[in-house]
Amino acid sequence: MTLRSLTAAVLGLLAAWTGQAFADDTVIAVRAGHLIDTVAGRMLGAQVIIVRAGLISDVGPDLQVPPGARVVDLGAYTVLPGLIDAHTHLTIDQHNQDPLAELEHTAAERAFGSIPNARVVLLAGFTTVRDLGSYRALVDVALRDAINRGDVIGPRMYVAGAYLTIAGGAGAVTGFAPDVTLPLDLRYGEANSPSEVRERVRQLAGQRVDVIKMFATGAVLTHNSNPAGREATPEELAAGADEARNFGLRLAVHAHGAEGIKAAIRAGAASIEHGTLMDDEGRALMKQHGTYLVPTLEVRDCVGANYPPEFVSKAQQIMTAQLANFRKAVNAGVKIGFGTDIGVCRFGTNAREFTLMVENGMTPMQAIQAATVADADLLGISQKLGAIAKGRLADIIAVRGDPLQNVRLLEDVRFVMKEGRIYKED
Numbered sequence: 001m002t003l004r005s006l007t008a009a010v011l012g013l014l015a016a017w018t019g020q021a022f023a024d025d026t027v028i029a030v031r032a033g034h035l036i037d038t039v040a041g042r043m044l045g046a047q048v049i050i051v052r053a054g055l056i057s058d059v060g061p062d063l064q065v066p067p068g069a070r071v072v073d074l075g076a077y078t079v080l081p082g083l084i085d086a087h088t089h090l091t092i093d094q095h096n097q098d099p100l101a102e103l104e105h106t107a108a109e110r111a112f113g114s115i116p117n118a119r120v121v122l123l124a125g126f127t128t129v130r131d132l133g134s135y136r137a138l139v140d141v142a143l144r145d146a147i148n149r150g151d152v153i154g155p156r157m158y159v160a161g162a163y164l165t166i167a168g169g170a171g172a173v174t175g176f177a178p179d180v181t182l183p184l185d186l187r188y189g190e191a192n193s194p195s196e197v198r199e200r201v202r203q204l205a206g207q208r209v210d211v212i213k214m215f216a217t218g219a220v221l222t223h224n225s226n227p228a229g230r231e232a233t234p235e236e237l238a239a240g241a242d243e244a245r246n247f248g249l250r251l252a253v254h255a256h257g258a259e260g261i262k263a264a265i266r267a268g269a270a271s272i273e274h275g276t277l278m279d280d281e282g283r284a285l286m287k288q289h290g291t292y293l294v295p296t297l298e299v300r301d302c303v304g305a306n307y308p309p310e311f312v313s314k315a316q317q318i319m320t321a322q323l324a325n326f327r328k329a330v331n332a333g334v335k336i337g338f339g340t341d342i343g344v345c346r347f348g349t350n351a352r353e354f355t356l357m358v359e360n361g362m363t364p365m366q367a368i369q370a371a372t373v374a375d376a377d378l379l380g381i382s383q384k385l386g387a388i389a390k391g392r393l394a395d396i397i398a399v400r401g402d403p404l405q406n407v408r409l410l411e412d413v414r415f416v417m418k419e420g421r422i423y424k425e426d
Contacts, residue, residue, distance in 0.1 A: 027052050027069040028420065030396060032079035035059075036404070038372040038387045041365050043404060046075070051394040054420035058390055072422070074398045074415060080368065081388050082127030082395030082418060083410075084375035085350050087252075087273055087294050087339025090117045090143060090157070091134040094346065097307045099135060099173045099222065107136040107185055114143050118154025120348035123424050125413030127395040128156040130339070130379055132213045132252055132273065135173060137162035137188035141207060153423065156395075158379055160252070161209035162189035164200055164240065168224075169231045170215040170254060175223030194239035197232075201243040211379075212244040212251050214269075217260035220303065220314045221344070227318050228257035228277055234267060241268035250380065252294075256318060258282055265291050271337060271378055274299075275329065276322045283332045292378045294339035295326050297356040302345035323360050330361035337378045338371035351410040354403075364407040394420040 030049040037044055048063040049056060065071060091114040093101060105113075121129065134140045144157035162185075163171030173186050189204070191197040201212055216232050218225035232240075241251045245268075253264035256276040264272060265285045271292040275282070278293075286293060300319035303312055330336065338357075340350045357367040376386025384393050398415035414426035 026420075027066050028072060028394075029063075029065040029069045030072045030079065030417075031075050032077065032398070033075040034078045034402070035388060036078065036080040036365075036368060038081055038369050039389070041369060043078075043402070047079070049079070049388060049394075049396065051396075051417075051420045054394055056388060056390055056392050056394050059388055072415075072425075077398035077400060077414065077426075078402055078409075079388070079396060079398045079415075080403075081372045081386060081392075082397050082416070083125050083351070083371045084128040084130075084338065084379070084385065085121070085126045085155075085340050085342060085371070086130040086271070086337045086375045086378055087296055087341050088121070088129040088131045088350075089133065089341065089343035090114050090121065090129065090131055090154070090347070091136070091139045092117075092343030094343065095306075097221070097311075097344070100175055102135045102173050102186060103176070107139055110134070110136045110139045111142055114139065115152050115154075117343070117347045118143060118147060118152060118157075121342065121350060122153055122155045122418065123413075123416060124348045124350055125397040125410065125416055126155050126350050127397070127416065127418040128158070128375075128379075128381075128385055130158045130211060130252070130375075131160065132211070133160045133163040133171060133189075135163070135186060137185040138207055141209065156418070158210035160211050160213035161204045161207055162200075163213060163215065164189040164191055164197065164204075165215040166190070166231050167192055170217065170219035170222045170225050170227075172222065174225070191236070194233075194235045197236045197239040198243045201240060201247070201249075205247040205249065210249065212240060212249050214240045214251060214253050214264075216253050216255040216264040217257040219254065219256070220318070221307070221311050223308070223310065227314055230257065230260050230263070232260075232263075234263045237264050237267035237269070250378075265289050273339065274322075275325065276318055278325045278329065280328075283329055283334055286329070286334045287332060290335060292335045292337045292374070293326075293329050294337040294378075295322070295329075295357075296339050296341040296353075297322065297326060297360070298349075298353050299341045299344050323356075327361040335374065336362070336366075336370050337375050338367070339375075349411070351413070354407045354410050358407050364404045367407060368403065368410075398426075400426075
């Protein structure tokens with residue numbers, strides 16, 4: 001083999017590994033055996049999807065394949081839009097789930113350590129995520145930008161930049177001696193008044209975040225924190241929502257306890273994350289305000305051996321009520337988004353959330369819609385994502401069999417295309 005041919009071969013392998021195997025102007029015709037129409041909530045028969053320059057230029061049952069197009073035969077598969085996970089933490093270190101471990105690592109370590117996390121989530125079929133905070137501030141911004149540049153493989157990311165929380169509150173690194181001063185990036189989002197909340201939101205907006213994440217209650221995975229207890233005041237939450245709107249951003253609020261949930265809804269949160277102890281008044285408020293619930297049900301099964309005993313005990317105490325309250329929210333007609341809190345559970349297992357949603361009151365179609373059209377609406381990207389339709393970004397995945405009959409099939413995605421680039425083929 002000549003040096004030139006060897007170089008070409010290596011470049012070809014590199015291109016395939018990074019998902020750059022086909023140029024932006026390549027036309028791809030995807031032949032789908034079945035296609036899930038997430039907008040109408042129905043299963044369609046055989047369809048042809050034409051992809052040009054990363055966009056879906058047409059879709060229909062009888063389309064002609066353009067001359068010279070590359071044909072992808074998914075005739076034996078069910079095709080659906082790339083999935084969206086609206087609650088992830090791709091920069092979490094899964095080897096040690098104690099937040100105090102952040103003091104043992106640099107931001108650079110967190111950044112490099114997150115690269116395989118992003119890749120495995122994309123290959124699991126989740127082409128878009130809303131990443132709701134990083135202990136080391138702005139590491140998620142760096143990861144998002146690296147993915148957008150094509151430096152690393154990963155889902156399209158909408159990031160929060162940091163946890164916006166009270167001093168020593170949920171999402172903070174706590175449990176250390178009082179004479180220890182944390183580095184700035186581990187306390188970047190600390191805010192203790194409405195004016196400080198506004199200041200932090202402005203700082204985060206200046207760092208080009210996509211969403212603001214606040215804590216209305218304590219947390220399971222924070223030392224010396226009461227998940228049911230209130231933390232941010234109604235005035236602080238209202239300041240966060242208002243200042244976020246000033247920058248065209250939406251507010252996601254972590255809330256386990258019933259009173260914190262209701263305060264966040266009244267303040268103008270776009271979504272309540274977890275909603276573990278939500279009461280009937282909270283569900284009525286969510287319907288009234290059109291607030292999304294992002295339930296993160298699988299977390300309850302993942303807080304185990306590699307977590308501090310304090311965290312395990314709190315999870316057992318409050319999460320028993322979560323499934324029952326989720327079922328009540330579904331029955332009440334609350335808007336449900338799909339989010340996993342992945343990073344607490346093993347990266348790439350995001351789709352296990354579907355089974356829990358279906359076992360607790362949703363139909364398979366409703367669960368799939370939560371991870372497509374509903375999440376796209378929550379993120380404000382409905383014109384780009386959430387459905388396989390003309391003019392949308394070509395985010396396409398495929399599974400063997402019918403996930404409307406067996407939703408667990410979504411745990412075994414066989415084909416992944418993100419914005420017209422193929423990252424995984426059966």
